[in-house]
Amino acid sequence: MTQFIVQGYPAYAYTGGKPHEPREPAIVFVHGAAFDHGVWQWQSRYFAHHGYTVLAVDLPGHGRSPGPLRDSITAIADWVAALIEAAGLERAAIVGHSMGSPVALETAVRHPQRVWKVAVIGAAAPMPVGDAFIAAARDDSPAGLDMEVAWGHARGVLLAQSPVPGTSLHGASRALNARAHAGVLHTDLAACHAWRPPMDAIRALKVPTLVVAGKRDQMTSLKAGRALAAEIPGAKLVTLDAGHSMMSEAPRELLQALKEFLG
């Protein structure tokens, strides 16, 4: 089990089935609200076996990483930068999903020397969250999990064949959310909602950027993904025939996009 000490607490990262090797080009995968490294199962294992050192992190208070939840996107971004340093890396590519995408952008804005590429999947800037969703999460209501899983996938995913044989995308995703401690979903959603994207700095980003948007995304719309890509000079936009959870809904297509981008 790979752990670093980041901002005073152990920080867990899944390394894709190979030991962490700081001399290899590094990719840090950042999960979304109330998830953990497990959402990157396929992507992290592939890149770890293709010449990269991979750190699919559990953010503080998520999965295997203890410590207080961070209540803002910028605080999470600072934690990611500290993790890169703690892992003995000069810099890393940041691949973020959902809440992890503003984290990736803020890490690049606030710590440009630590970031060599940014890929955001299911992204929007800003990232407002509806009142009903926040209220359900605040109450730790099962309705919050229903919303996360239903809006977190393309409509009809439950009635379609899964790209991961034998796995229910809804069921696995809901199980992972349900394992999060009380309050995690609410804190994460509130952080997304409160995020004020530094648009001037995002427009001035020099780092190569990939935006992957789902054509059937019900959480962060295709329109929002397109708009974000248009703001970032030279950003590459890839659209996939999938909902918000592209890592499991379109694992092969997402892998292809990441392979082409990361080189």
Place this chain on the structure above:
Amino acid sequence: MDHTGGHKPPKLPHPDTLALHAGQSPDPATGARAVPIYQTASFVLPDADTAAALFNMEVPGHVYSRLSNPTVAVFEERMAALEGGAGAIATASGQAALHLALVTLMGQGGHVVSSASLYGGSHNLLAYTLPRFGITTTFVPSRDLDGWRRAIRPETRLLFGESVGNPSVDVLDIPALGQLASERQLPLLIDATVTTPVLGRPLEQGAHLVVHSATKFLSGHGVVIGGVLVDGGRFDWSAAGKFPTLTEPYAGFHGMVFAEESTASAFLLRARREGLRDFGACMAPMTAFQILQGIETLPLRMSRHVDSTAKIAEYLATHEAVERVHHPHLATHPDHALAARLYPRGCSAILSFELKGGRDAGRRFIESLTLFSHLANIGDAKSLVIHPASTTHFRMDDQALAAAGIGGGTLRLSVGLEHPGDLIEDLGRAIYASQKA
């Protein structure tokens, strides 16, 4: 996430709809609406890098039909959706599903606490066969919660019981056992063959794992042998600290630590990557297709099964030649209230009863039936009857039989889809014949 303001919670499809559609898209290659039978052992590897990635679990996909198959995967995903689980693994039989669950969780020295009222085959596996491999079981009366608690030992790795016992028709208090299991950081495995996800969903009631014999109500027509193992994905194997198969590096797959590889699917990964790969009790694609045909009508069938069973239970309960009827539908059954709480739509198409006149009367009864078929199975569309003490449970001694709620004269019915009036007439005639000395 800008669209969600003011939205009501999203509606997810009902079980009746899941039974028809979950896990299946019209075939991408041909547009076929029915589930195609992918009758192939292997799948072409498109290029060397993808081949290596598939074998190393870097990309999902099919390699070899012992590990996964597109037709079988539809069945697995449909069951996962119906049960509300993270995923499922189809097996060659219900017994193979139980075996797969056990050997994924434990090896030599492992211990199971199990309900005493089990299907005879499951009792055999636990009582006689697995001890040879160093896995032992303590059987406790299903209703004795303190007995369950006392039977848990440091080496216990699993609590196991049937949602509704076969043939004693006792109802397991899954919420209470689930709470005990969670307190002791043990998974609770439920064999839900008799109830099916249509009548009750064990994972929602507090269980962590579910097995079914798909031979029974799921396929529903008595034409295949198959099983399935469903994981809820919520048990914390790492926190429990006693499941090294899931939390320690596995030499059989490049040192993979399954609980790190996938938080919610660790158990399923190990069960597939070791259990299906090495023990090999996989499901054939044709079998999966036939079970899927059955599942399409499962909600309709279960409704008819339990309605007819209730009518028959009421009929038998008032018959002067019947000593006792065991079915939770009857207010006299000790689990009547529990069954009403856990299974409001009805809980079982299995019913057992004692005829006056003991074993001999039972024999005459079975031989006089014309609609009920005398055979070793349950959950067929056709009505079935058997004498457990001389057939399915004949290896159990009197004490074990009594613990399983089976007497020498116990008869078990599996009520089918015939008109209930015809079934009652058949039973009436056979009971009359049974009482003639």
